[in-house]
Amino acid sequence: MELKEYWSDHYHSRDFRLIRIGFVAVRFRWLVTLLIIGIAGWVAVDWWVLDAAHFKLLWKVRLITGAMLTPLLPLSYLCKLNRRWMVLSLFALLSILLFFNAVSLWSFRDVATIPAGYVAFPYFLLALLAVLPLPIRSGLRVVVFILAAVLGTDYWLDSHTLDNGQLIDRVWLLLCFSLAMLWVQSGQLRMLLDLYRESTRDPLTRLMNRRLFMQQLNAVRQENKAGQSFTLILFDLDKFKRINDQHGHLMGDEVLVSVSTTLVDIFGSDALIARYGGEEFVVLLPNTALEQGARQAETLRLAVESQPIENPLDETEVLVTLSGGVVSGDKNSDVTQLIQWADEALYKAKSQGRNCVIAHSPHILAEL
């Protein structure tokens, strides 16, 4: 995992961003549920430890806080769909809790020793927020928000001054808890990203796997503007079984890795490239017409054909070729049908002697 991926979700793929938000939304829901139960349930502890005057005010404050938190439960279902809802819900949660903290501290303004449960509330909050796998930038925003609210409360309650002797102590402790929160959040983010990569990448070539590719294909199709087309290409290595049989499976693997590197080099970062099956690869070229896509497929075919691949065991070299089926689609295309057409074109390329690219359009199957 790269450092910038810890810093901001701006550097995550669109798919992972959605998965992470879904994960955060579930944890957020549990967090809100626990807080509602905890804040309301704490009334029993207050009844036990507080005097009548404080208890009379605080049980109402607790129940009102619990009631204010409740709408966040249905809101968490919307968070799964949209990052903005997630940010809004998180800051609504913090605002309600920090307001609760300010009001409860205010109710103890006339006593010398505030009960520990109330003094520790902001630290407790930071500890709870560690369950969310947030990137550091988002975590820092949470820290700044909590720190500002705690200092603002101090300023308000302490005759408009922050010079109360304990300030440095409190800020220092808050920063220590914040660091621990950021550390745990980053660890969770890393674990989630590692699991995501393991389940969406092909372990040999590190290209995306078929499941993720199909999701991305659907997303690209939906986002396509009217009149815009994309191109889909299926490639299959020719007589690959023979390479395995003659040179061994290790060499077969070497060929797959080498071809996937060439695919990435030729099609560049705008293309979505996946290992579709054993020796089959698929490429999606967004915003590309059929002819242009077919030309790029041909460039790839020529590059693979002319590039000897070295056997890691005996340093002998082998030449491989591949065949391709090209098809184009738009916003209204059925992706299963597109794959079917690309497969038909690929089958035709194989039956015409291999090492060629055939383009499929609704009316023709054209050899390039």
Ligand SMILES: Nc1nc2c(ncn2[C@@H]2O[C@H](COP(=O)(O)OP(=O)(O)OP(=O)(O)O)[C@@H](O)[C@H]2O)c(=O)[nH]1
């Ligand atoms: N080394 C290696 N071989 C694989 C891998 N995945 C699939 N294969 C092999 O790929 C071969 C595919 O063979 P076939 O489906 O007969 O196709 P082909 O020999 O390429 O023949 P055509 O496609 O008709 O040109 C099989 O022998 C599989 O064992 C892999 O990850 N590594």
